[in-house]
């Protein structure tokens with residue numbers, strides 16, 4: 001069989017559903033043809049392959065390319081000064097009242113051009129790519145007006161043209177109440193449902209719709225209206241749920257067959273059961289948990305026992321998770337949430353793909369999927385979770401191309 005490229009003498013962590021644990025293949029090969037995996041598995045069982053190019057991996061490990069299924073990567077400005085105020089004892093509420101918080105990022109995002117938003121996001125994207133990222137979800141949510149939300153989503157799309165990476169944009173207009181709608185949250189949700197979502201859908205600018213269901217965000221009733229508008233426009237949903245309190249957002253998300261419910265520190269057993277029934281993936285965000293010094297752990301054991309898929313993400317955002325490292329995210333998930341090495345690696349590959357509705361295309365080393373690979377200078381996969389601040393990436397492959 002003809003193939004474009006063959007990676008030989010490799011140890012594979014396939015994450016393939018049919019194989020136990022990480023789906024390890026000790027003496028494996030990966031063959032790519034036209035950007036897709038033609039074969040991934042034991043060298044001894046490979047078909048006869050006529051490769052245009054053979055790369056000897058010299059025993060290195062190959063995993064699926066890493067995926068970040070929850071980021072707010074596109075935004076203007078930063079909140080480093082707020083970080084100093086917090087260290088000096090100011091509360092989030094005091095900072096918000098002083099015009100800080102999401103509103104300060106909204107102002108900087110509105111003031112930035114689309115090109116400036118792209119330029120500002122590129123260093124954050126490059127940091128993730130340097131660790132083997134091949135797919136990233138990018139939310140809007142700092143424009144909070146029709147034009148600026150569209151600008152943000154167009155900037156997210158433009159990043160896919162600027163780098164060899166796959167971008168899945170998510171519309172998060174229901175992220176916070178902009179000052180122009182102070183005291184009129186229902187009026188703003190009208191704008192989100194009647195103008196923003198139709199425009200986003202008409203331009204094909206998003207693959208899903210998200211919302212922030214929280215006391216400082218939007219109510220379950222307002223979230224339900226956003227979900228109904230998303231459904232009317234054929235867009236799947238996901239939700240920032242139970243981050244700071246239990247508004248039963250995860251159960252609402254599950255009612256709409258959500259791809260994922262994210263954060264989940266305050267998730268209860270009813271929410272777990274609803275997610276399990278709906279097949280909704282839990283996206284856990286240890287960077288936000290760490291950065292805001294949260295003390296309530298998400299119910300990992302309950303989610304695990306109910307068979308809810310567990311994904312991980314950086315939640316890269318300027319306010320609660322200025323994090324651009326999936327390797328550190330995995331270490332935090334193991335160290336803080338007590339997730340296993342296998343769960344962490346699955347969380348940034350197979351389960352991240354599931355959370356994005358892309359498991360049929362990426363997330364495991366299986367024939368027919370995009371040939372997105374990360375090649376590592378490690379002796380065992382646990383090193384990718386164990387180390388902090390060390391990047392053992394040897395090479396990255398995106399759609400069969402050495403990137």
Ligand code: DI6
Pocket residue numbers: 101102105175212240243288317318319320
């Ligand atoms: N939850 C969060 O932690 C971020 N957004 C959200 O829905 C906060 C975003 C910010 O503070 O800029």
Ligand code: FE
Pocket residue numbers: 070072240315317
């Ligand atoms: Fe978030």
